[in-house]
Amino acid sequence: MLSLNDREWKTFQLTDIFSIKSTSSSIDKIKLKRIAGHYPYITRTDTNNGINDFVCKQEGYQLDGGNCITIGLDTQTAFYQDNAFYTGQNIQVLRNSKINRYNAKFILPILKNTLSVFNWGGNGATLTRLKRSKILLPITDKGEPDYTFMEQYIKERERQIIQNYIDYIGKNIQIGGALPPLNQKEWREFRICDIFTIGAGKRLTRADMLSGNKPFIGATDNNNGITEFVSNTNVSEDSNVLGVNYNGSVVENFYHPYTCIFSDDVKRFKLKNGQGNAYIYLFLKTMILQQKNKYTYGYKFNEKRMHRQFLLLPIDESGLPDWIYMEEYAKQIYYKIRLEYLQQKALTITA
Known part of the structure; x- marks a missing residue:
């Protein structure tokens, strides 16, 4: 070094x-x-x-x-x-x-x-x-x-940081162990209203928006649903929640761990068991997206239909949603994606 x-x-x-x-x-x-x-x-x-x-x-x-x-x-x-x-x-x-x-x-x-x-x-x-x-x-x-020394010094440190993270992720993948694949799990249908509480967004016109650092969640299909950053607050303010579009890009949904406020075109899905974390919510996000082809601009994913909609989820031995499996499965996917990204990034730091 x-x-x-x-x-x-x-x-x-x-x-x-x-x-x-x-x-x-x-x-x-x-x-x-x-x-x-x-x-x-x-x-x-x-x-x-x-x-x-x-x-x-x-x-x-x-x-x-x-x-x-x-x-x-x-x-x-x-x-x-x-x-x-x-x-x-x-x-x-x-x-x-x-x-x-x-x-x-x-x-x-x-x-x-x-x-x-x-x-x-x-x-x-x-x-x-x-x-x-x-x-x-x-x-x-x-x-x-000595610009060459300065460059090589930083490259060396960056490579070491990336390698430390690669080692850390590799250990986490090993600790997680081998999970049964999705097709070997037993699955069952659950109504959305049995899994989530559904909260409303709140209309905020562009003219009333105040510039700030708080994400404003709109009915878009990109940028994690964030359409603006504001300083406004209202009854829709929430965190650790899925924002699900019922208008605009219907059924598209994003996980929001941070405090944000929501457009009236977006519903807030909060797990009833109170144990939701990023990994469980990201697993559920994908399950909700399986319903996208069913809904269109003319057949909106409104709150009434949300309550009636079924989601197919993996279950445990008691026939309940297997939250542990969902969390561990999402973790494994996350770690593998991060590992691949870091391995590619390490290759870009040339000598």
């Missing part, structure tokens, strides 16, 4: 390492065209890689190119941006043709430490003070920043 202690380090003027320029866009949030899109909108927030939203093309504003570091001066935030983006106000963009997503991750903690000397008082962050700042970096034999 590469070590930081066997490297020689040198202090550099920040402007010797990066070109530092103000953002090309600088769109005030109130002027944003708030239509969902693929372009990150970067602000001075200290979370979510600085991303406040994903927006559509903003006419009259120029995108900033990716492969750079963004700095929020007055909040002392710094993040690496891989893709093209728009920004809010007071964002500085740092560029260096030799950085990439790996060595940028090495530089960022050092840069944030440099920014930490700034505050909201007389020593507040300004562009002039930023340009006068210095940064300590490992160097080559020629006394230049």
Whole structure:
């Protein structure tokens, strides 16, 4: 493993390492065209890689190119941006043709430490003070920043983290043991109303929505049912629940472990036994989706039909829903998918 202690380090003027320029866009949030899109909108927030939203093309504003570091001066935030983006106000963009997503991750903690000397008082962050700042970096034999070492150091750590997780998941799969396949389980029909309590959503018009961080669940078939983030609250607020569409994309349903509010086109399915967790709900989600072909826009999955609808579920020796089997089966699927993903991801981190 590469070590930081066997490297020689040198202090550099920040402007010797990066070109530092103000953002090309600088769109005030109130002027944003708030239509969902693929372009990150970067602000001075200290979370979510600085991303406040994903927006559509903003006419009259120029995108900033990716492969750079963004700095929020007055909040002392710094993040690496891989893709093209728009920004809010007071964002500085740092560029260096030799950085990439790996060595940028090495530089960022050092840069944030440099920014930490700034505050909201007389020593507040300004562009002039930023340009006068210095940064300590490992160097080559020629006394230049060793970007290759920084890249390899981060790659090594990422590979180790992924391998640790692969080992952890492998152990969980072994602990779960061999489950009987679905076709070897006994199954029985249950009415939805015998399994779930069914709660209503609440109408919230777009005009009444207040911007915030709480997911608003609409009758869509994507994005885990989230159509907006709001700060509103109402009687539909819930968590650890399935949101099931009876209008729009009928029968589509998503699990929501977090606190959210629901459109009046979405019903809330809560397990009556009170033992629901992510794995059980995800198993039941699939069982509910088996009914999708039965319902259409003209034959809605309304509450009355929900109560009458049967679901086919695996049962235990008592003839009751086998919640343990459902949980373990969903866990095994989850772990196997994660394991495959991590194994593929490890291959992308080249030497």
